Amino acid sequence: MKRALSTGRLLAGVQPEGAAGERFDDLLRQPGLRIERIVSTGQVSPPDFWYDQSEGEWVLLVAGQARLLIEGEGSPRFLKAGDWIDLPPHCRHRVEWTDPECQTIWLAVYYAPPVGGD
Amino acid sequence: MKRALSTGRLLAGVQPEGAAGERFDDLLRQPGLRIERIVSTGQVSPPDFWYDQSEGEWVLLVAGQARLLIEGEGSPRFLKAGDWIDLPPHCRHRVEWTDPECQTIWLAVYYAPPVGGD
Numbered sequence: 001m002k003r004a005l006s007t008g009r010l011l012a013g014v015q016p017e018g019a020a021g022e023r024f025d026d027l028l029r030q031p032g033l034r035i036e037r038i039v040s041t042g043q044v045s046p047p048d049f050w051y052d053q054s055e056g057e058w059v060l061l062v063a064g065q066a067r068l069l070i071e072g073e074g075s076p077r078f079l080k081a082g083d084w085i086d087l088p089p090h091c092r093h094r095v096e097w098t099d100p101e102c103q104t105i106w107l108a109v110y111y112a113p114p115v116g117g118d
Numbered sequence: 119m120k121r122a123l124s125t126g127r128l129l130a131g132v133q134p135e136g137a138a139g140e141r142f143d144d145l146l147r148q149p150g151l152r153i154e155r156i157v158s159t160g161q162v163s164p165p166d167f168w169y170d171q172s173e174g175e176w177v178l179l180v181a182g183q184a185r186l187l188i189e190g191e192g193s194p195r196f197l198k199a200g201d202w203i204d205l206p207p208h209c210r211h212r213v214e215w216t217d218p219e220c221q222t223i224w225l226a227v228y229y230a231p232p233v234g235g236d
Contacts, residue, residue, distance in 0.1 A: 005188065005209055010178060011200035028176050028204055030232045033151065035176055058146050058153055060128060060225065062180070062200075070123065082129035082180075086146055091123055107178065109227060114148045 010062060014039045014103050032112035040066070042100030050092040055110040060084040064104025067097040089113050128180060132157045132221050150230035158184070160218030168210040173228040178202040182222025185215040207231050 008027060016039070017023050023039040034055075045051070050071060061083050067076035068085070071092035079085070087093055098104040126145060135141050140161045146153040152173075163169070168189060179201050185194035186203070189210035197203070205211055216222040 005203065005205060007195075007201070007203045009200050010202055027202065028227075030229075032232075033229050035227065077125075082127050083125070084128055084145065085123065085125045087123060107225075109146075109153065111148075111151050114150075 010037060010105065010107065014105065016041065034110045036108045036110065038106040038108060040064070040095070040098040040104045040106070041102070042098055043095070044097055045094035050094050052090055052092045053087075053110070054089055054113075056089050056113055057087040058084065058109040058111070059087065060107045062105040062107050064102050065099045066095060066104050066106075069094050069096045128155055128223065128225065132223065134159065152228045154226045154228065156224040156226060158182070158213070158216040158222045158224070159220070160216055161213070162215055163212035168212050170208055170210045171205075171228070172207055172231075174207050174231055175205045176202065176227040176229070177205065178225045180223040180225050182220050183217045184213060184222050184224075187212050187214045 006028075010027075013025075014023065020043070021041060022043045023037075025037045026034060027037055028035040061079040061081060063081050065081070066079045068079055069076040070087075076096045077085070124146075128145075131143075132141065134157070139159060141155075141157040143155045144152060145155055179197040179199060181199050183199070184197045186197055187194040188205075194214040195203070
């Protein structure tokens with residue numbers, strides 16, 4: 001089946017959904033690739049929780065600001081609009097802080113590592 | 119070989135390179151996936167030129183503004199910051215206009231179509 005063209009607005013429709021208040025929207029999904037928008041308003045990772053993903057994650061902070069801690073680093077990285085980071089598979093990380101005063105918009109590209117890679 | 123963590127600033131280092139004045143930077147590259155930043159300052163596609171790619175292209179307009187014509191559509195789509203569009207493989211398109219008064223920053227994710235798809 002031929003894929004249709006699809007479009008959207010990254011900065012629109014950012015109101016929270018559900019009680020947790022953080023919002024996740026898939027923008028593209030196919031085997032081995034997913035593009036997701038995440039909208040945070042002060043949310044952080046739960047205590048002692050680490051993301052540990054089998055996919056790579058290329059993530060851009062589109063708006064707002066955040067602090068991201070990479071396991072093994074002494075202090076979190078401060079991210080502001082336009083900053084991106086490519087997290088290899090199993091690069092453990094957690095969100096230590098997002099600005100509670102505004103919406104922080106992330107664009108995350110999750111991708112399968114190359115075959116034969118690590 | 120284990121992939122290293124890499125980072126960058128999408129809104130920095132946007133000065134033109136070369137005579138054409140449009141700038142292209144690969145931010146991530148692996149088989150079947152490439153993430154590229156494009157910085158345009160008034161550039162448009164040459165007359166009668168159409169992009170016709172075997173990959174899909176998910177593209178976000180991060181800053182600036184542009185008009186993108188999709189083959190078969192009567193008029194170009196106006197894109198402003200935050201607008202994204204997913205162009206399936208072989209969706210012919212051309213850039214009719216980018217704002218000559220400012221830098222238009224695109225984030226393009228080129229991806230192999232799913233096996234058995236199209």
